[in-house]
Amino acid sequence: MNFRIESDSIGSRKVPKDAYYGVQALRASNNFNITGLNIHPEFVKSLAQVKKASAITNCSIGLLDSKIGNAIIQACNEIIEGKFREQFIIDPIQGGAGTSINMNANEVIANLAIEILGGEKGDYSIVSPNDHVNMGQSTNDVIPTSGKITALRLASKLLNQLSELHMALKGKSEEFKDIIKMGRTQLQDAVPITLGQEFRAYSAVAKRDILRIKKALQDMGVLNIGGTAVGTGINADEEYVESVVPNLSIITGMDLCQADDLIDSTQNLDAFSTISGAIKICAVNLSKISNDLRLMSSGPRTGIGEINLPAMQNGSSIMPGKINPVIPEVLNQIAFNIIGNDVTITMAVEAGQLELNAFEPVIFYNLFESMETLSNGIDTFTNNCILGITANRDRCRQLLENSVGMITVLAPYMGYKKSASIAKKALASGKRIKDIIVEEKVLNEEQFETFINPYDMIKPKHMRKKAKI
Structure with a gap:
């Protein structure tokens, strides 16, 4: 009594009586217990928006009975609002190019619509997952379209976080503009x-990454929906083919367009490589910055110690008082x-082979993770690290005054060989460049201050006229 019987082309199977998903979703759930995770909620929302746009379009052109169509639209609205997420039971990584999650959505929407029309779940004579909810569609255009809409939505948050980081870094550049220090190349004094x-x-x-990601996102708004x-x-x-994208644009509030060549857009997923590459480059750049911050803050007594990172938590279970650069470390990871x-x-x-790429599920799983983790990582990097950085003037x-790199400014006047000799003596003796130059009467103190002003x-x-030194 706690089950209903549903049938598909494989055969019949018991489905939990209260479930809004059906036999096809249940089979897929058993087949693909891969990550133990659920489909991204934003992807579920995007799927429901595609189904809603399709229902609106099919009703408007007279192919879908308005009573059934309105019930489907109402069901989609509830899913878009965040309800019934637990009914989407398919693992993000799945075989079949996304047919499993497409049918999961079709079944949930159909059963919700059936109840809206006064029927009982599983009575697909009232609303059919395939014939009504999936009308004019295929997994092969629904899934990539939903993936692109999801990517656009997640990218919006990522770009907001990147913009905040850019402004925080710009603010620190102004705060630290008069703090002179030694630059380093290859970790050596320069x-x-x-x-x-x-x-x-x-x-x-950071600003360049914002522009690069925005440019890559342009391809995310080009859809193959209508290509089936x-x-x-x-x-x-x-x-339907002519009207579904304009309707989808209205529903999502996004600037979407249909691909000029729907066959190309179905076969080729290079747009996902483009956005993934832009996100990767951004992550690489931010990891490099994190490396710099960890080096400059190293110590506090025995390292470089030019800056202080905010102390966010204890750094050791055994060493009292130790504080680690945990925020840059997490961004590295x-x-x-x-x-x-x-x-x-x-x-x-x-x-992908021939007319379809079957591997969109793993593309979306990794792309959405990259977007979300980078967005969250930038959030903590900005607020728990960058904004709280202070300088040890x-x-x-x-470190600047003790560096042999100060000799570089004299090389154009006294020659590279003489300058290198003085630098070598400074390294060997531990004396400052200034002390050796004055001792050897190359320059007096007043002349030194004239020639070697760090600012x-x-x-x-x-270049000034070569001094006679």
């Missing part, structure tokens, strides 16, 4: 730079994972 200039460079790369099985539009009415996701997406995009100055070394300037 020439002076300001801490503000370093953070300005970080803000510049292989892009030819079989079993879809011509008016997010980046490592995103790089792996991008490899998976790349291989899955390449693996005296430490920066001390004159942080920007290009016209």
